[in-house]
Amino acid sequence: MRRLLRDPQGQMALEALIALIIIALVVGVMFTVSIGNNSLANDTQMSDRALYIAKRNLEAAKARSRDNFSSVISSSTAEGAYQNELVIESVDSYTKRVTSRVNWNLFSFRPQKVELLTLFTDLQSALSGGLSGGGSGGSGVSGDWRNPSTLSTLDLGPGNEGTDVVVRNRMVYMTGVAASQNKPDFFVIDATTPTQPILKLSLDTGPGLNAVKISGSYAYVAQNNAATQLQIIRIDDVRNPSVTASHSLGGVGAAGKSIFVSDDRAYVGTGENSGVEFKIVNVADPANPVDLGGYEVGAAVNNIYVRSGIAYLATNRNDAEVIALDVDNPQSIAPLGFLDLAGTQDGLSVFLVATTTKRLYIGRSDGSNAQLSIADVTNPAAMMELGSVNVSGHVNDLVVRDNLGFLATSNSNQEFQAWDLSNPTSPSQWSFFNFPQNGTGIDYENNLVYMSVRSNDALRIITSGN
Numbered sequence: 001m002r003r004l005l006r007d008p009q010g011q012m013a014l015e016a017l018i019a020l021i022i023i024a025l026v027v028g029v030m031f032t033v034s035i036g037n038n039s040l041a042n043d044t045q046m047s048d049r050a051l052y053i054a055k056r057n058l059e060a061a062k063a064r065s066r067d068n069f070s071s072v073i074s075s076s077t078a079e080g081a082y083q084n085e086l087v088i089e090s091v092d093s094y095t096k097r098v099t100s101r102v103n104w105n106l107f108s109f110r111p112q113k114v115e116l117l118t119l120f121t122d123l124q125s126a127l128s129g130g131l132s133g134g135g136s137g138g139s140g141v142s143g144d145w146r147n148p149s150t151l152s153t154l155d156l157g158p159g160n161e162g163t164d165v166v167v168r169n170r171m172v173y174m175t176g177v178a179a180s181q182n183k184p185d186f187f188v189i190d191a192t193t194p195t196q197p198i199l200k201l202s203l204d205t206g207p208g209l210n211a212v213k214i215s216g217s218y219a220y221v222a223q224n225n226a227a228t229q230l231q232i233i234r235i236d237d238v239r240n241p242s243v244t245a246s247h248s249l250g251g252v253g254a255a256g257k258s259i260f261v262s263d264d265r266a267y268v269g270t271g272e273n274s275g276v277e278f279k280i281v282n283v284a285d286p287a288n289p290v291d292l293g294g295y296e297v298g299a300a301v302n303n304i305y306v307r308s309g310i311a312y313l314a315t316n317r318n319d320a321e322v323i324a325l326d327v328d329n330p331q332s333i334a335p336l337g338f339l340d341l342a343g344t345q346d347g348l349s350v351f352l353v354a355t356t357t358k359r360l361y362i363g364r365s366d367g368s369n370a371q372l373s374i375a376d377v378t379n380p381a382a383m384m385e386l387g388s389v390n391v392s393g394h395v396n397d398l399v400v401r402d403n404l405g406f407l408a409t410s411n412s413n414q415e416f417q418a419w420d421l422s423n424p425t426s427p428s429q430w431s432f433f434n435f436p437q438n439g440t441g442i443d444y445e446n447n448l449v450y451m452s453v454r455s456n457d458a459l460r461i462i463t464s465g466n
Contacts, residue, residue: 043112050082050102050114057086058100058116064355065096065120072096072120073140081105090139090446096120139446140402143464145418146430151448154197154459159183162458164211164397164441167450172197173219173235174441174452174459177208185209186221188238194448194461200238205231206246211441215261218244218286222256222268229256229279230268232286247289251275260304260311265292267311267327269301277301278313280330292330297323303349303397305360310336310380312360314347321347322362324380336380341388343369349397351405352377359386359424361405363395371395372407374424387425391417397442399449404430406449408439415439416451416462435460 065072074088087099098120103113156162159179166173172189184202186209191197208224209231217236223229223246230247249256254271261267264284270277276294278301283289303314309328315321320338327333341347341364349363360383362373370388372395377383393411400406400421407417414432416439421427437455444450449462 046081046104047112047114050104050112053079053082053084054100054102054114054116057084057102058098058118061086061098061100062120072098141404141464142447143466145404145464147465148416148418148431148433148449148462149465150433151194151461151463152197153457153461154189154199155456156187156199156202156458157183158456160185160456160458161437161454162440162452163209163454165443165450165452165459166212166214166441167191167443167445167448168214170194170445172450172459173212173214175209175212175221176452176458177210177224181207186212186219186233186241188235188241189459190238191448191450191461194463197459197461201241203233203241203243205233205243210255210257211259213259213261213266215283218283220259220261220266220283222259222270224255226253226255229254229270230259230266230281230289232283232289234286244286245289247281249276249279249281249294250291251294252277252279254300258301258303258314260306262306265330267304267306269304269313272298272300272316278304278311278325278333280327280333293333295325295333295335300346302347303363305350305352307352307354312350312352312377314350314362316346316365318344321345321364322350322360322375322383324377324383337377337383339375339377339383339385341369341373341385343367345369345371349395351398351400353400361398361400361421363398363407365394366392366410371409372398372405372419372427374421374427387423387427389419389427389429391419391429394438396438396440399442399444401444406442406444408442408451410438415453416442416449416460433460433462 075086077084083103085101089097100116105111160176164175170191174187176185184204186203188200189197209221211222213220219233221231223231228246229249232245234244252275254273258269266281266283268279277297279294280292281289299315299317305312311325311327313323321341322339324336345367346365351361353359357378360375360377364371371391373388374386393409397408403422405419405421413434415435416433418430419427441452451460
């Protein structure tokens with residue numbers, strides 16, 4: 001039998017090859033694990049960064065919403081490897097659904113994203129019934145406001161003249177003064193279908209009403225009565241509304257002319273008299289309003305806007321068409337500043353928009369000087385007019401949304417006017433309507449303008465063109 005001889009060198013070579021294969025496998029595994037660990041680390045790092053960006057963008061939007069709820073709009077930006085999106089959807093007049101989304105690609109085949117969702121609420125507007133005590137909320141302007149159209153009108157009956165209007169979730173609240181004291185002067189209108197508004201109720205509260213604001217389940221109205229200037233009307237049951245309280249402002253001998261409501265306080269302005277023309281009333285218990293304090297203006301208080309502890313009054317004082325008051329402590333109301341505009345025309349209406357700066361839009365009576373003015377009131381002690389324009393008529397009321405100002409005027413050919421206010425030093429008119437009588441009040445909600453008119457056909461609902 002032949003014996004098999006082993007080749008020592010061949011065996012060593014085979015063993016070396018096997019060792020090299022094992023080493024290669026181990027190194028490959030270690031490399032794969034290392035790559036995986038690095039990829040995971042990068043993934044984690046980028047995910048953390050994306051989450052930070054999404055949170056940061058959400059917080060920035062929330063901060064903007066506190067200053068100006070309407071300024072929060074959808075946007076898209078790039079930030080290095082990340083694509084940021086802010087998606088804004090209107091839920092109702094006071095609520096927006098906000099999605100902060102961040103997309104990125106660590107590898108081209110594996111796109112990733114982080115998404116945060118929350119709701120923003122315009123709490124101040126909700127509590128006070130809107131930015132102006134009514135609507136003035138919901139979605140921003142859209143369509144062609146250079147070519148608006150009248151969707152519908154509503155007749156309040158013979159002898160009734162509309163004096164003011166506010167809207168909340170397409171329920172319209174109007175005040176009026178009638179030819180006879182026993183006629184209705186408070187109206188609730190369902191405008192859920194804006195092309196066919198329906199008068200749900202009317203109420204006779206006395207000698208007529210000059211202004212209205214909404215808060216919670218109540219309407220707060222300035223009564224055209226020197227004895228009881230403030231009335232509070234419960235409106236949560238449209239089948240059975242009732243006057244909850246008729247309140248006399250102590251030491252005041254003039255009718256109620258203007259009103260604003262916020263944080264359980266009603267701010268009431270009256271005609272000029274020998275007493276106090278501006279009063280603050282505690283309405284935490286609507287059935288038992290209590291005077292908190294007042295300020296003697298020495299003139300009629302035609303309109304009021306309150307925000308962040310400051311009340312802006314439109315008055316007929318020749319030397320101060322606008323007065324800013326510190327109203328944090330109603331028992332010690334202090335003037336912060338006075339704005340004296342050119343000429344002697346009365347201040348009739350005010351509307352505040354607060355973003356990084358505070359701009360006050362002022363409507364005045366007709367005359368040789370401008371009837372619409374825009375002022376920077378960031379520092380109430382040094383209010384400064386930025387620009388003005390002649391609209392040929394009393395600006396009885398105004399509301400501002402986004403870049404547009406909507407005016408209710410006494411111009412016999414342009415009672416409704418829309419102005420582009422993007423450049424405060426040079427406003428430009430976009431459109432107008434000719435109505436049978438003067439515009440007296442105006443409000444905005446979800447791209448619709450609601451206007452009260454001093455005629456039987458007292459409600460006008462206006463929208464933009466296509």
